[in-house]
Amino acid sequence: MTIQVDTPPAVTFLGGVGTVTGSKFLFTAGDSQVLVDCGLFQGLASLRRRNWRPPPMNVDRLKAVVLTHAHLDHCGYLAVLVRNGWRGPIYAMHGTVELARIVLADSAQLMMEDAGLANAGGWSKHHPALPLYDTDDVGRTVQLFRPLDHGVNRRIADGVELEFGRAGHILGSAWAHLTLTSGGVSRSVVVSGDMGRPAHRVLLPPQPRPDCDVLLLESTYGQRTHDDGQAIELLAEMIRKTAQRGGSVLIPAFAVDRTEVILVELARLVREGAIPDLPVYVDSPMALASLRVYRQALAKSWPEIRPELSEMDDPFDPGHLAELRTAGESMRVNRPSRPSIVISASGMATGGRVLHHLEAMLPRSKHTVLIVGYAAAGTRARRLAEGAREIKIHGRYVPVKAEVVVVDAFSADADSDELVAWATSGPEPLVTYLVHGEPEGSAALAERLSVEYGWCAVVPRDGEHVLV
CATH class of the missing domain: 3.60.15.10 (Ribonuclease Z/Hydroxyacylglutathione hydrolase-like)
Structure with a gap:
């Protein structure tokens, strides 16, 4: 027994x-x-x-x-x-x-x-x-x-x-x-x-x-400690600088919460005239689904949401927001026809549509990739943040000629x-x-x-x- x-x-x-x-x-x-x-x-x-x-x-x-x-x-x-x-x-x-x-x-x-x-x-x-x-x-x-x-x-x-x-x-x-x-x-x-x-x-x-x-x-x-003020200034500077040279900004972002926070901050920077009013593409099915949940929480005044956001028409829209849903729409953004901002998951570049954007944009020096959150050891985002000259994507190596900048404001x-x-x-x-x-x-x-x-x-x- x-x-x-x-x-x-x-x-x-x-x-x-x-x-x-x-x-x-x-x-x-x-x-x-x-x-x-x-x-x-x-x-x-x-x-x-x-x-x-x-x-x-x-x-x-x-x-x-x-x-x-x-x-x-x-x-x-x-x-x-x-x-x-x-x-x-x-x-x-x-x-x-x-x-x-x-x-x-x-x-x-x-x-x-x-x-x-x-x-x-x-x-x-x-x-x-x-x-x-x-x-x-x-x-x-x-x-x-x-x-x-x-x-x-x-x-x-x-x-x-x-x-x-x-x-x-x-x-x-x-x-x-x-x-x-x-x-x-x-x-x-x-x-x-x-x-x-x-x-x-x-x-x-x-x-x-x-x-x-x-x-x-x-x-x-x-x-580590965060310096939000300095990081936001760097973010605005890199968006202005990239747009002036005819390039686009790619932001690998966690689909849940990070995308929403970035959109709120971009909207504020546009309102204050700190960055040009560029098209902003959200290219991640999961990010768009998450955005719907956040908008629902805002509409229903969930107790976690900051109450001041309810005073805005849509705090998540910087002005020219495009939600990309199909693979065809995503592929067209790989080579943007004009300066723009592309937000795509995953944040650590371990998978998802962002890999196709990286594959297309990293070899071109006019573009900028912004690493805006924590990147774990061994991830592509971490290697980019540490200055890698090439990144392996879908079985082949891609040269890194785009400007890569770490902006810690959105952690x-x-x-x-x-x-x-x-x-x-x-x-x-x-x-x-x-x-x-x-x-x-x-x-x-x-x-x-x-x-x-x-x-x-x-x-x-x-x-x-x-x-x-």
Whole structure:
């Protein structure tokens, strides 16, 4: 006979450690296991290969999944769980549910298209190349979503209670407050997800952190701060400069939130006369679907949206906005007939229509490519930001002759000062784990919390299991 030992609550770090992708934190309370975030690994080939391994937890023991937001590195692995037989509930805020449906469907479609292109072009190492998951898997996944409002406490499994708070990162983003009870012990844990910024142009700032015993704090920008004023000036300067030489500006942008923020800022710059009134093309089916959700949230006065935006006719329209929906429309923009601004996904240039624009525009010196958000190691956007002279796209190398400029004004992730301000807005936890960051960023933020505030701040190891 097996004797069940009721052990204290614990967490296992299954992703989002030593990297800004693949976030997966498995919490255990007695017989209950709850996964907070379920993201894809992106960037380096060694990380991407981890997506193809068997799920790193016992799917049969998993009681629920909690999503902090809808970016692929936090929700993109859900369909893999479902493909492996999981059918439990997925808890998220309403905005996350709406956006995750779009993100997952787009991810599956791209995977299927990439597999088809690889098979047709013969540049895959696998024969035949297969997608990690498909649209049928996504269809089963989205049926499992259970939307919650922030501030509502919900029992999601035996010994596990959940409450969301506004994170201000993207629409629907939240920090997750878990209360775990087992083995005669009750522990309060806060998982930050990706923290937003007080200066977000569309969303209200994050709500303060509640009291907790353990904090899992993201550290994407753990050793960096943003200079928004200087970055916006650089953005306007590069748009003016590119237009004067007859070129166009290509902005690889995350389809969810980054596109909306860029459009709001471009509209402001046009109104103030800081940049010429150019055609602005949004070329990403997922970005356009996301834009519809943001417009719906604005029209319905969702509590996350900045109220001043409702005073504008359309804060997302810089004046000559064109929404490209068909492949033919997208192909015509590869070689614009006049100076213009093209916003296309994906933000890290790992896939999507932006690859075709890069392929066409990078070899021409009159154009400019603006890197406007975080680019993980191993991604094309990161290599461009670091000065690569050629980039491999669709199996062949493309020379980089266009001007490449990094503009950090549009990051939706809190910088080091903002992370520390949010973390210290509540009482000191017993321990703080620095997650979702590259090693240098996580280590720097841990050191800062330790030296400046005397906190017990730890960078966990990948796969590490600790009691909370």
